[in-house]
Amino acid sequence: MRRLSLSGRLALLFAACTATVSLVAGVVFNRASEAHFIELDQQLLESKLTGLRQVAQNRQSADRQTRIAEELSHQGDLTLRIRDSDGERWFGRTLQMPTNLSSQPGLSTINDNGTDYRLLNAALEPGNPDSAQLTLLLDITHHQHFLQRMQHLIWLTVGLSALATALLGAWAARSGLRPLRRMSAVARGISAQSLNARLPEAQMPTELGELAHSFNAMLGRLDDAFQRLSAFSADIAHELRTPLSNLLTHTQVTLTRPRPIEDYRETLHSNLEELQWMAQLVNDMLYLAKADHGLLAPKREPLELGQESDILLEFFAPLAEDARVRLSREGQGPFDGDRAMLRRALSNLLDNALRFTPAEGEVRVRIAEHSKGLRVSVENSGEGISAELLPRLFDRFYRADPARQEGSSEHAGLGLAITQSIIKAHGGQIHCESDQGWTRFVIELPKGL
DSSP: OOOOOHHHHHHHHHHHHHHHHHHHHHHHHHHHHHHHHHHHHHHHHHHHHHHHHHHHTOTTOTTHHHHHHHHHHTOTTEEEEEEOTTSOEEEESOSOOOTTOOOSSEEEEEEETTEEEEEEEEESSTTOTTOOEEEEEEEOHHHHHHHHHHHHHHHHHHHHHHHHHHHHHHHHHHHHTHHHHHHHHHHHTOOTTOTTOOOOGGGSOHHHHHHHHHHHHHHHHHHHHHHHHHHHHHHHHHHHHHHHHHHHHHHHHHTTSOOOHHHHHHHHHHHHHHHHHHHHHHHHHHHHHHHHTTOOOOOOEEEEHHHHHHHHHHHHHHHHHHTTOEEEEEOOOEEEEOHHHHHHHHHHHHHHHHHTOOTTOEEEEEEEEETTEEEEEEEEESSOOOTTTGGGTTSTTOOSOTTOOSOOSSOOSOHHHHHHHHHHHTTOEEEEEEETTEEEEEEEEESOO
16 A cells, blocks of 8 residues: 655645634634533523512512513513412413423423523522522524534635645645655666766755755765776776786796796796785775674784884884884883784884885884874874875775885885775774974874773
C-alpha cells in the first residue's frame, strides 16, 4: 500500500486541526446560546410570576381568574396552573397541560410529545407551607428550532472549513516543500561526474538552511573522497609502473642471448629488489586499508616513550653521522599503547626528518606531558614547507619534494599516511608545523588508550 505523501499528511493535519477548532468553537457558541435562552426564559417567567402573584393573592377580587387570564393574554406561549395545598387545581389556562410536570421548585425543562417547555414552580405565598403552588409553563419550541439550525450550521461550517483548509493546506504544503523537491532533483542528478552540484543555501528557508548546508558539505566530502580515490588509483598505477617496467626490461634484455651465470645472478638480484619493494608497497596498502576500516587494534602495554625514542635514535645514529646531523631527545612520558605500531610511526617521522635535514642540521624528539595526555614532536632544522602544502603531507603517495615524482624502490610516499593511521588508532591526532627554519610533526596522545 502506497504511503501518504508529506503534503497529503500536512493537508489532513490542517483539516483535522481546523475541524477540531471549528467544532469546539461551535459547541461553545451553541452552549452559550442555550444558556442565554435559559436566562431570558427565566427572566420572563420570574417577571410574569411577580405580576401573577399580585393578582392571585388578591382574595377580595371577584374577578381574580379573569384578571389572571388577562395577565396571561399578553404572552400567548405561556400557560399557568395553580393548585391549592390539597393538590386541587383551581386555575388553569388550558386543560391540555403536559402530564409529566415536575413538582420540584425552580426552573426546569421538559419535553412532551415533541414539544419543549420551560417550567417554573413557585409558591403563591413564599414562606407559607400551606400556600398554593403556581406552575408556569413556557413553550420554547422556537428556541429549540434556532438551536437546531445553529447545530446544522456548525456541522456545515466544520465540513466546509475542513475541506477548504485541506485544499489550501495541500497547496501551502506543496509550495513550502518546493525546496525539498529541488534538493531531490539535485540528488537525482548527482553522479561520479557531477559531484560539484550544490544547493543554493541563500534561497532556502530558515528551517532547511542547516539541512542544505549539511547536504552541500556531504557533497563536498564525497567530491573530495572521489577525487582522492581517483588520484589514489592513478598513483598506485604510477608507482607500480616503474618497477614492473624495470622487471620486464631486465628480463627481456637478459633473455636476448645466452649469458654467463653471473649475469643471470645479477639480474635476479636486481629483480629481487624491485619485487621486495613492490611487496612492501602492497603490505603498506593493506595496512592502510585496515586502518580505513577500523581494523587496527593496538595492544595495551605500558611504554616509556622516552626509552622507545632512544632506541630509535640509536638505530638511526649511523645514518645521522654519515649525513652530519645531530640527534637529540628531550623529556619523557608513560603511555599505554602498541610498541611495534608506535615504533613504526616514530621511525617514519625520524626517517623523513633525516632525509630533509641539511648537513650540520639537527633532528630532535620532544616529549611533554600535559593535562589531556602526551605531546610528542619530531622536528628538524632546514628548509621549511610552504603553508599550502601542509594539509596534503598526510595524503597517500604525496611527496613534497617535486624532484621525486617517479616511483622508486626507496620511498613511495606512504610513510606519513601510515603514521597518521597509527596515531588515530591510538586515539590521537598528528599535524605538521613549519616556521622559522624548523619543521615539526606534532603528535597529541590521550592519557589512556
